[in-house]
Amino acid sequence: MFTERSTDGDPAGRDPAGGDPAGGDPAFGDTGTGTGTEAGAGTGTEAEPVQEGTAPRRAPGRRRSRTVLVGAAFVVVTAVAVVGALGLGGGTETPAAPPRAGSAVAVTRTTLVERTKVEGTLGYGAEIPLPVKATGTVTWLPEAGTTAERGDTLLRVDDRPVVLLYGTLPMYRELGMAAGPTTAPEPGVPNPPASGGAGGKGSGANGDTNTGKGSGTGTGGGTETGGDSGTGTAPPPAAPPAATSPQPLRGMDVLQFESNLAALGYEGFTVDERFTSGTERAVKRWQKALGLPETGRIALGDVVYASGRVRLGQAGVRLGAAAGDNALTYTGTTRKVVVDATAQEASWAVRGTDVTVGLPDGRPVRGEVASVGRRATSPEGDGGGSGGPPTVPVTITVPDQRALGRLESGPVTVEYVGRKRERVLAVPVAALVALAEGGHGLETEDGRFVTARTGLFADGMVEVSGPALREGLKVRIPQ
Known part of the structure; x- marks a missing residue:
């Protein structure tokens, strides 16, 4: 049974609850049209009757259903995520994470070759004192850095030149012709006869003349004849010593000196271990060229021997001071690199090992280990404390000296293979x-x-x- 909607107070016939009889209430599914007071008078479907005096119901539970569905979906998604995180996916393998970029x-x-760089110093090596044995006052000194070779004057002492020669044997004695031994009369040989000897005449004490082979002073007054001499009272005069002649001086130092004399262009002697008269004459010519007295003898301090060309360093004395072993220092003329390697890390330093020397301008040049010191020393200024480990000097030569250019000294790097x-x-x-x-x-x-x-x-x-x-x-x- 349908219930009529009240139209009291609404002349237009509208539902007080907001309904519209002309168009039907969408909440109830009415689609009919009409102007009467009875609902459903149009062509629409009949709706469920509404109790009088109550408000019409809204759409049945749509908003609530929507909220329940959203909550359920959230729970499901969360559960799946938890299961996946715990690895409980029913045995399905999780794909690997994509690789990093x-x-x-x-x-x-x-x-692979391990290369290590260490610091070194380019130079001419440590300066060594020249073995100057001349005595006197220093009257001339060369400039530091001067290069001297065979025959050059190193310095002047008492205005006499001290000359450089090549050799390894130091000057230890004067060179020249040696004096020959004095000849003495042999035992048992009579002295030669004095004046008035055989066939001569002697004067007697009484003025008488004695004749015979000998001479003597007679004691009688008559003349003595016979082969025997009378009894004399004066001893015969002593025989003069035999004449001496200079003898050649022998030795390896003579051979070393003559080799230098020949290299300087002097001739007239044989280069051997004998200092002969020919050597003496050549020495006199050399002395004349040096402005020295032509004695033919070489004094102990006239020459200094070195193994080759030298580069003169700082003088150890001033002009006017007394000459001595520290008067002048020298180095070789070949530039080299010295590395102070720690004793623990010097295993690479073997004679003949190839290394690479890095110059200050960045250019690399080839080097070769020439020598390794046998004595370890503490770093300079350490005072023997624990400020640094002991080091040994490693000397490195550079075969191609032209590759160094005009650089004479400075810091460099040395790279070696470990x-x-x-x-x-x-x-x-x-x-x-x-x-x-x-x-x-x-x-x-x-x-x-x-x-x-x-x-x-x-x-x-x-x-x-x-x-x-x-x-x-x-x-x-x-x-």
Whole structure:
């Protein structure tokens, strides 16, 4: 049974609750039209009757249903996420995370060489005192840095030149012709007869004349005849010593000196171990050229021997001072590098080892280890404390002196080869990744991490090894 809607107070016939009889109430599904007071008078479907005096019901539970559905979806999504995070997905494998960004490189097989750089000093080496044995007053000195060779004057003492000659044997004695031994009469040989000897006449004490082979002073008054001499009272005169002649001086120092004299262009003698008259004449000609008295003898302080050309250093005395062993210092003329290497790290310093010398302008030149000191010393100024480890001097020669240009001294770097590993697997150092469990690893292109044991580091590469590593394997360099 339908219930009529009240139209009291609404001449237009509108529903006080907001309904519209002309168009029907959408809440009830009315679609009919009409002007009467009975609902459903139009062509629409009949709606459920509404109790009189009550407000019409709104859409049944739509808003509430919508809220319940949203909450249920949120619960489902959260549960799926939790299950996935706990790995309870029913045995389904979770795909690997995408690899990190970065360039890929291949594991290569190569030879790694460890190179180490140390500091050195370019120069002519340590200055050594010249063995000057001349005595007197220093009257002339050369400038520091002057180069002297065979026959040059090193300095002047009492205005006499001290000349450089080449050799290893020092001057230790005067050179010249040696005096010959004095000849003495042999035992048992009678002295030669004096004046008035055989067949001569002697004067007697009484003025008588004695005749015979000998002479003597007679004691009688008559003349004595016969072969025997009378009894004399005056001793015969002593025989004069035999004449002496100079003898050649012998020795290796003579050979060394004559070799230099011949190299200076003097001739007329044989280069051997004998200082002869021919050597003496050549010495006189040399002395004349030097402005010295032509004695033919070489005094102890006239020459100084060195192994070759020298570069003169700072003088140890001033003009007017007495000459001595420290009057002048020298070095060789070849530039070299000296490295003060620690005793613990000097294993690379082996005679003949090739090194690379870096000049101040950046140019590299080839060097070679020439010698290694045998005595370790503390750093200068350390005072023997623990400020630095002891060092040994390592001398490095540069075969191509022209490559050094005009540079005579200054700081340089010396690069030498330490360890060497041939045909090992290697990757760039930047490809190493620190693993959470410790050690290092490499990241492959598919995002996996493999363990890598490290070896020698050299030139930005590192030696690696491990069961999963092989030549050609692509690994990533993380960005």
